[in-house]
Amino acid sequence: MNTQAFERTRLRTARELAGLSQAQLAREAGLTPAAISQFESGSARPSPETVGILAKILMVPAGFFHEAMVESHEGFFRSLRRTSVVDRRRARAIAHVAHDLAVRASAAQRFCAGDVPMIPVSGLEAPAAEIEQTAARVRAMWGVSRGPVPNVVELLEAHGVAVIRLPLDSADVDAFSLPFADHPVVVLGTDKNDRARSRFDATHELAHLVMHGEQIWGVKEVETQAHQFAAAFLMPADDIHDQLPTTVDWSTLFELKRFWQVSLAALLMRARTLGRISDGTYLTAVKAASARGWRRVEPVPLGRPEQPTRLLDYLASPESSLARAVLPPQIIESIGTASAA
Ligand SMILES: [Zn+2]
Numbered sequence: 081m082n083t084q085a086f087e088r089t090r091l092r093t094a095r096e097l098a099g100l101s102q103a104q105l106a107r108e109a110g111l112t113p114a115a116i117s118q119f120e121s122g123s124a125r126p127s128p129e130t131v132g133i134l135a136k137i138l139m140v141p142a143g144f145f146h147e148a149m150v151e152s153h154e155g156f157f158r159s160l161r162r163t164s165v166v167d168r169r170r171a172r173a174i175a176h177v178a179h180d181l182a183v184r185a186s187a188a189q190r191f192c193a194g195d196v197p198m199i200p201v202s203g204l205e206a207p208a209a210e211i212e213q214t215a216a217r218v219r220a221m222w223g224v225s226r227g228p229v230p231n232v233v234e235l236l237e238a239h240g241v242a243v244i245r246l247p248l249d250s251a252d253v254d255a256f257s258l259p260f261a262d263h264p265v266v267v268l269g270t271d272k273n274d275r276a277r278s279r280f281d282a283t284h285e286l287a288h289l290v291m292h293g294e295q296i297w298g299v300k301e302v303e304t305q306a307h308q309f310a311a312a313f314l315m316p317a318d319d320i321h322d323q324l325p326t327t328v329d330w331s332t333l334f335e336l337k338r339f340w341q342v343s344l345a346a347l348l349m350r351a352r353t354l355g356r357i358s359d360g361t362y363l364t365a366v367k368a369a370s371a372r373g374w375r376r377v378e379p380v381p382l383g384r385p386e387q388p389t390r391l392l393d394y395l396a397s398p399e400s401s402l403a404r405a406v407l408p409p410q411i412i413e414s415i416g417t418a419s420a421a
Contacts (some may be wrong), residue, residue, distance in 0.1 A: 102117055121336060183262065188400075196286070198290065201292065233278075233282055268282060272380075287310055290309070329366060344379075
């Protein structure tokens, strides 16, 4: 390792992990904000002593700054208004650490090769049929048999996607993903103790990785497309069409929820999309569910959300000592704890 190496983008990542602004870090390090800004932009390099000081303040091993780093875009975040910029950046920085872990786990033969198909959507106005087809193609390419997807998180991990849950000390951040070419990262939100919701969220992020890749459009249409993909991926039309009721038949819907491991809300939406129920019937059902408080907590709980396991297995293995030497220990621990919770 070249001890003089300094990967400038890692300074930003470490600073965002600590939730500090450039000015705050400068103050603590006894430097000017301009100096921090120059280190991050690459127009100046810190001396080894300064690197040591920064590492100490930011609670990362000094070796963290020596590692090469692949950049990714800002991530697809929903509910931008609900989450502060600091929390969002911190979540994104944690996802970068998860990517580092996946790369190292992969090098140690403890993580699957990345294998997420890129099937770019034709545009913001892409027809629903195209998105249904894309979802079907991904299922076929990944060898998913007909019917419900047994475990979405396991499926993603088996195709080289690093899946983590955000540590509990992070604020309320929705699921998001970062489209790294080798090992994309899917971060699931914190407090949603809801298996159906968590499966849908994970599939929604897969949709972005498959259809939207490096492009961030950040518009409503893109979110709708990801939802359409998730519905089609989890409930293929050919398999579910005839099972869906043509009236608001709750006992059948409860049964389908258990079988398909998706929410009642998703089933109703699917029934409307596939023309099994009319818009009017759909609205009646949604109102009835709402009146019973089911929009907050649905009946027929499916148990604990699916848990990522591959990075945890890697962290429990002796091979992870190399990663531990260069990655921030408190972040690694919190990823492990949150994902095993
Ligand atoms: Zn999204």
